[in-house]
Amino acid sequence: MWQERLAQLVTTCHWIGAKGWAPATGGNMSIRQDAGWCWLSESGRDKGSLTSEDFLQVDIATNQAPSGRKPSAETGLHTLVYRLFPEANVVLHVHTVNATVLSRIEKGPALNISGYEMQKTLTGQQSHLNTVPIAIFDNDQDIDALAKRIEQHAEQTPLKYGFLLRGHGLTCWGKDVAEARRQLEGLEFLFECEMQRRLYERD
Numbered sequence: 001m002w003q004e005r006l007a008q009l010v011t012t013c014h015w016i017g018a019k020g021w022a023p024a025t026g027g028n029m030s031i032r033q034d035a036g037w038c039w040l041s042e043s044g045r046d047k048g049s050l051t052s053e054d055f056l057q058v059d060i061a062t063n064q065a066p067s068g069r070k071p072s073a074e075t076g077l078h079t080l081v082y083r084l085f086p087e088a089n090v091v092l093h094v095h096t097v098n099a100t101v102l103s104r105i106e107k108g109p110a111l112n113i114s115g116y117e118m119q120k121t122l123t124g125q126q127s128h129l130n131t132v133p134i135a136i137f138d139n140d141q142d143i144d145a146l147a148k149r150i151e152q153h154a155e156q157t158p159l160k161y162g163f164l165l166r167g168h169g170l171t172c173w174g175k176d177v178a179e180a181r182r183q184l185e186g187l188e189f190l191f192e193c194e195m196q197r198r199l200y201e202r203d
């Protein structure tokens with residue numbers, strides 16, 4: 001089961017690379033194996049040309065990789081998602097221009113998306129009239145501290161779909177590769193719309 005999921009993830013990484021959403025080794029991707037383990041992209045790789053050999057098994061509770069190779073520098077954010085959301089089986093982190101810039105333009109704690117038909121690409125959303133908040137966290141080179149901050153925030157305000165790291169990128173997830181990929185593409189489309197709207201409306 002997880003082997004098939006990993007093969008699908010590799011295909012999705014190539015798609016992400018072709019989109020230009022993981023430039024210059026940016027981004028990282030993972031799948032859940034089971035309740036205790038996940039498979040994460042190796043740190044420093046070009047994420048657009050990964051093979052299944054470039055994924056390392058990681059303990060979700062401890063962030064340790066038995067192989068001794070170095071999983072993503074942002075492993076702690078992937079394992080946090082797997083701990084917070086038992087239904088999440090795939091995590092995608094990308095460095096798109098829209099996520100990077102919009103998360104800086106928006107100074108508040110969330111990007112509120114409303115008024116777009118494409119919101120319905122996000123699981124459970126049925127109307128453009130709803131507001132979908134995507135939380136934004138200030139970036140931090142200390143991933144343990146960042147993960148703790150996100151975890152504390154999530155205790156008060158549940159996260160949905162993903163979160164933005166200010167000036168850094170988007171992390172999103174899904175129950176399977178298809179859902180994570182659809183939501184990534186949907187969010188990126190919505191971010192592009194919001195960038196353009198703010199440019200033209202000077203919001």
Ligand SMILES: CSCCC(=O)C(=O)COP(=O)(O)O
Nearest residue numbers: 025026027028043044072073
């Ligand atoms: C190369 S961009 C800086 C690190 C980063 O934000 C990222 O997403 C890639 O880090 P990794 O260790 O997963 O290669």
Ligand SMILES: [Zn+2]
Nearest residue numbers: 026027093169
């Ligand atoms: Zn990153």
